[in-house]
Amino acid sequence: MEKVCNLGKLEKTANLIRQDIVKMLVEAGSGHTGGSLGTADIMTALYFNVLKHDPKKPAWKDRDYFVLSNGHIAPVLFATLARAGYFPSKELMTLRKLGTILQGHPNTYCPGVELPTGSLGQGVSNAVGLAKGLKIQDKDNYVFCMVGDGEIEEGLAWEAFMFAAHFELDNLTVICDRNFLQIDGDTEDVMALEPLADKMKAFGFHVIEIDGNNMHEVVEALERSRKIHSKPTFVLANTVMGKGVCDWENDAAWHGIAPDQEQGKKALKELMGRERS
Amino acid sequence: MALAKKATSKDPDMDYMRSGWGDAIVELGKKHKEVVVMSADLTDSVKLGGFKKEFPERFIETGIQEQNMMSASAGLAHSGLTPFTGTYAVFSPGRSWDQLRVSVCYGKQHVIFCGGHAGISVGPDGATHQALEDIAITRCLPDLTVLAPCDHEETYKATMAAYKEKGPVYIRFGREKVPVVTTKNSVYKIGKAEIFKTGTDVSIIACGQLVYEALYAAKLLEKDNIKAEVINNHTIKPIDAATLAKSAAKTGAVVTAEEHQVLGGMGSAVAEVLAKESPVPMEFVGMQDSFGESGEPAELMDKYGMRAIDIVKAVKKVIRRKN
Structure with missing residues (x-):
């Protein structure tokens, strides 16, 4: 797919993806709103600028791989895939409904989804296996994987991190959606992760810390991560949960609920306002 | 059925099931360059040393990481490789069940994993290391093939056959040498239970090393003029309902025998079939x-009642219940 390099265009796309997320979650009546909105910029950067991929040929052998380890933010993945052209946008309104290709957590019914995820820690473990497998076969495909910050309280994530560094998987970038929030509250109150950058460095990763809602920083960090040799990269992306809708920003209550009709209408108005400004 | 000469002898030849697994993997490695092996710090215990020596570039040591080994194996499979992974059954599927469920089974990945040192016959290590629940927790998973071969040769065949399957396959075997029951010429097909001895009074349906005990029990029962049919039910999933139901209808009584908990194990799988059919x-x-x-x-096989003599007792009990 042709790269979109114009930052303004990417930001506009991210805004449209946010609108899609709100619409699909209102229609679904359940789902994870906060993290989906918070990562719309990263997902836009990946699918419209960074990844080598072809929405018409999801199984293209030379593609880069993306694994959404924090599978609960499936709405942002689906909205991004639809906008990139993997399937018609009207499918988005079937999210979480019986018979849909858009399951509550991603699986391969949906074109463009590589692996089923949703049990936390497993996607990053899938990704290290994928990256190792590509290396064994001398393939150049690159692997990007997103993890939630709360997600890496799982021991499995650290097993996978150890594996990635041990095998010098420099064909792997793990992007951490660092919004400091999980269901029970602030990550540092629930189970402290800090000093996270230092921990990842100690685990053998090249660490890049960015504002994950700044398109320029996101694109630059992801592109830079491809050039790191003999180490996997950890992009510590500081994001705002619920980004783009003032009432929902930085509120853990919005981790796992969907907006009702009224809330959705208000949010869409705000997002459309940003589009015009 | 072509069985080993001493298959029903009191003093059978003995060999390791795990060597059958290891030998087959080396063979598969020679034939197929996409075969890779993962091990979690128990390489020689589960006989993966041969592959490691022959194909070091395709051997992946994960260290003591059973969960990561399972989910990463799904990633390897997704990249185009065919992973065989090995550790003890208490750790995998024991510890790695969620990874097995989501990454491997739900993802329909062609991953072949063994549960080594399964059963009580692992011995002195004690209960922590005696996997007696692995059949129960694997056979409930959709799309997973579950195999419990009976001896060295059959484990070799099961491993070779597993490569040809499309989805995930679990192969269970123990640590100790077990009686040689089958030969190179014995028929083996995943999903097809084999009648090792025909009979009319009772069906003894066994898997793993209990197949030998079942054959020996059938021999002991001849003295009481009880003609037992002995079935090697090596594929627990997909289970061969037709063969099992036909035998049960003929004999009118069934004893199952396995080195596993009776709750949820192979016998339960047989009961689910027979209750319906x-x-x-x-x-x-x-x-x-x-x-x-x-x-x-x-000593443990004796104490916990998984010997021919225990099968004989169960047969006599079930025959009394026939009328």
């Missing part, structure tokens, strides 16, 4: 809902 009285030989303990393998 051919209900007959049943008895279940295996671990009777308790943990094991340290001891020599033979």
